[in-house]
Amino acid sequence: MNILEESSIKLNQSFNTKEEAIRAAGEILVKGQYVKEGYIDEMIKRDKNVSTYMGNFIAIPHGTENSKDLINNSGISIVQIPGGIDFGTPEEEKLVTIVFGIAGVGDEHLDILSKIAIYCSDVENVVKLADASSEHEIKELLEGIE
Helix, strand or coil, X not given: CCCCCHHHEECCCCCCCHHHHHHHHHHHHHHCCCECCCHHHHHHHHHHHXXXXXXCCEECCECCHHHHHHECCCEEXXXXXXXXXXXXXXXXXXXXXXXXXXXXXXXXXXXXXXXXXHHHXXXXXXXXXXXXXXXXXXXXXXXXXX
């Protein structure tokens, strides 16, 4: 099982809240059988405790330490949000155009998180992901992450 399948990428999505965006990323992981249903609530809980906003227009929601037993396989979901969604506060907007949902068996989430963060540290790479017009294009851009 690959950690990123084209079926785990959703293009041109829009949401009213960041919780909706996190839930969408989590539902993809559930549908791909990477995680059990309860993992989504843990992703939302994680973002409430420590923001999953990473800068450069990306967020990387993932579960809490208590959710490891809800992970079947390591996996990544990607939600492209052309209009952006605010992951900030009423005082400070933090616009996100790409949400990476991740699940990692054991400590694999740290490796996945690190690779995504390094790739997205170059904002030009984030722009390429945000402008991608197909799931295949996004998967090719992220080939080094798997």
